Amino acid sequence: MNTREHIISNIISARQQSKADIESKIGYINELDGRLQELSRTREYVLNQLDGADAEAMQEIDGNITTIREKVDTLRTELNRLRNRYSRDTVNIGIVGVPKQGKSTFLQALTGLDESIIPTGFKWVTGACSYLRHDPSVAPGDAYAIITPYTSDEFLQEVITPFTNSLGLPRLFSPEDLRTLQLPSIHDLPRKEQHMQLERLAELKTNYGKYERLIGCAELRIDKKDIRSYVAQCDESCSVKYTNWYVVKKAEIHCCFPQTDIGKVMICDTPGLGDFTPGAQKALVEKLGNGMDVIFFLKRFDEKEQEVRQTDADFYDVIKEAYPVFEVSDWSYLILNRSSHESVPALYIDELQRKLKTRKGVFELDARNKVSVGQAFESILGDIVTQLPELDKKLSRHCSNLITDLQNAVAALTKKAQRSLSSEKPSHFSRISDVKQILCNLTTGLLQLKQDLATGKAIAEVPAFDQFIKDTLASMYGCVPVLESNIVDEQNPQEWMGEGWDKLRAAFISHFSSLDETLNGVTTAVKKQMQNILTSADGGRLAFVSDTPDQPEFWQDLREVLDETLHEHATHLIGAIDNLLNTQLSFRALIMPRLHALTDALSTTSTHPDFESCRYTPGSSLEDCRTRLVSAWKTAVSKANSMFSDDDDGGELRDINSAPLLAMLALVDEFYLLWMKHNGRAASENTWFEFYQKHATSVWPEIYQNENSRFAITRRWNNAINKVVETLNKFTK
DSSP states (O other): OOOHHHHHHHHHHHHHHHHHHHHHHHHHHHHHHHHHHHHHHHHHHHHHTOOHHHHHHHHHHHHHHHHHHHHHHHHHHHHHHHHHHHHOSSEEEEEEOSSSSSHHHHHHHHHOOOTTTSOOOSSOOBOSOEEEEEOTTSOTTOOEEEEEEOOHHHIIIIIIHHHHHHTTOOOOSSGGGGGGOOOOOGGGOOSHHHHHHHHHHHHHHHTHHHHGGGTTOOOEEEEGGGSHHHHBSBOTTSOSBOOGGGGEEEEEEEEOOSSSSOOSEEEEEOOOTTOOSTTHHHHHHHHHHHHOSEEEEEEEOOTTOOSOOHHHHHHHHHHHHHOTTSOHHHHEEEEEEOOTTOOOOHHHHHHHHHHSOOTTSEEEEOTTOHHHHHHHHHHHHHHHHHHHHHHHHHHHHHHHHHHHHHHHHHHHHHHHHHHHSOOOOOHHHHOHHHHHHHHHHHHHHHHHHHHHHHHTGGGTTSOOHHHHHHHHHHHHHHOOOOOOOOHHHHHOHHHHHHHHHHHHHHHHHHHHTHHHHHHHHHHHHHHHHHHHHHHSTTTTOOGGGOSOTTSHHHHHHHHHHHHHHHGGGGHHHHHHHHHHHHHHHHHHHHTHHHHHHHHHHTSTTOOOGGGGGGSOOTTOOHHHHHHHHHHHHHHHHHHHHHTTSSSHHHHHHHHHHHHHHHHHHHHHHHHHHHHHTTTHHHHHHHHHHHHHHHTHHHHSGGGGOSTTSHHHHHHHHHHHHHHHHHHHHHHHO
16 A cells, blocks of 8 residues: 555665665775875876976876866765765655744644744744654654764864854864853954854853763753753743753654654754854755755745745755755745735735745645644645655766766876876887797796606605605504603502603694694795796796795785786686695694594593593503503504595595695696696787786886886886776776
8 A cells, every 4th residue: 555654664765775885886986086196196206207298298187186086075975965865764854944934833733742842932942953753652742852962072163163263263172171262352343243153152151061961972862841951042931041952963852743644754943044153054054955855945924025035035045055956946845834814915926936946836824723734744745755756866867977977087087197108118028029938938947846746856855744644653653652660650550650641642742743834844845946936037037926935925925916917817826826825724624623632532631432441440550551551552543543544534634635736736737728728829928928017017127126217107107097997997887
């Protein structure tokens, strides 16, 4: 059933589903802005190294960057505005107008609340910005408020600083400084507006001790009877001034509107425009543009009026400023508040519709009449639910157009930037035969490594891992740790046997603690051989993998370079490297826990069933104890040996034993296939040539030793450009 409540819920749900996409775009925009700033800094550095035509081209680039960053700021503002809109769980309606137009009276009739919550009076009485939220769980006529106070910094920047700036007073660094602030004489201030501002600032200073407790405190839940003291400037008689409202950033008042089928709606009661508070108009524009979905522009009819007042026209301009993307007639409704007995001339209505163009013309009502207010609200709300999706689409299209414009501008910038600094390539690039020779040398070295691995020559300096385990177990089985005794031990076999168990356990741990080191030795030896091939003068001179091979950066650097240069061609290469890096982790995950379990079984407190017959029993002689200890040792060695046997686990562990060599063989094979066979020899040569070209400074580092050389400057400039392009590509996905 498409009730209005259901439609509003669907609008909110559709918005929230789009919020994640908006947030990701904001993230890309921020990243792009950072890249543009980096490009600008690089331009300044490069410009200092150049002269002549290159310098002139660089000068032009700066203006392009500035223009694009302005586009970035504009797009970021609109995306943030759209994110705020899509993050709300209500449809927000702002009630605006100049003071004393009946806004609060209208809200009382609309919500069923009274003076205790929605203040009215002969002077400005609305203090804090109140949000009236329809909440069916609240009894009719009842209410409670969630009060959000300013933080210390917000209160300083948004409340106090506008006064000190307007009055030419010293900057304050904390709200506490207000206590000692020296105020000027009213005679020193030339404008009447400043006199009123000075009066308000004096009130803030005098009453600081009364509201200080609220600054920076957590949200407060306030009962109905106390709400007015937080949102109004005075009590109902306007005789007692309140101070809490100074510190209230927002008051969300939960109440039950008398209208049916209203849904998730919140109405904002804003202070009247014309308040002398510095920055009030700017704050109102910000609140309307970032916090409201539609606007009710409330105006009181005066029989003396024959034409639209300038103050009303000014307010119309404020609404324009709040959401420049929309026409005022897209999202605002003009409500003319008149008493029931008043008759509004048709000519005046025509003038209102002509000069203050709002949606659906003019809605006439009596703000004191609940029926009149209810009927007008029902009519407007019916239009709102059909108009909101159109407004959302318009905003989305606007942001899409800004994104397209930015993409085109950045693409044009990067092309211009790339042309602004010509690249002088070293002679190696013009002599492809030299590059081919290096690649051939690299291939030769890799094939030799493959042969060395197959024959075991590449790891001759350390024993093969699996053979080492076999040899270790064989020697352990036939060589039981020495278990000496003395005359004292013979008097106490049980104590002697306990010490014997500790010696067995220590010996077992000692034998197997070198397994990790041996595995490291095997992989490190092969890494060294691979590194020598990649960085040698005959093999490739890839200086960017010059870290010591026992450090993870060696493989990580190589992995990243392969990935960013060869892309999908490097998939198997990277897989082999990952396999190599994961070998030791797999070893620890599968073998070491089993060995630890055996060492635990050799402890004096163990109750492992396989060692039950080896334990001390009362009356056992010293020789019996020695026999049992030898049996325990051989049991432990046999269990360790079973881990490398032909059962299921053993097969898996044997794979781990050979994984370093298998991974390295796979790595060598993939290098060889990429060079010699992948998509034909010619395509492979081109791929590798691009690889070397991109990493020219590492392949031929001697050419780039001088950071101020033309090659180094060009590379730095191109890197900055490439980062902008990479970020733009992410943004367009």
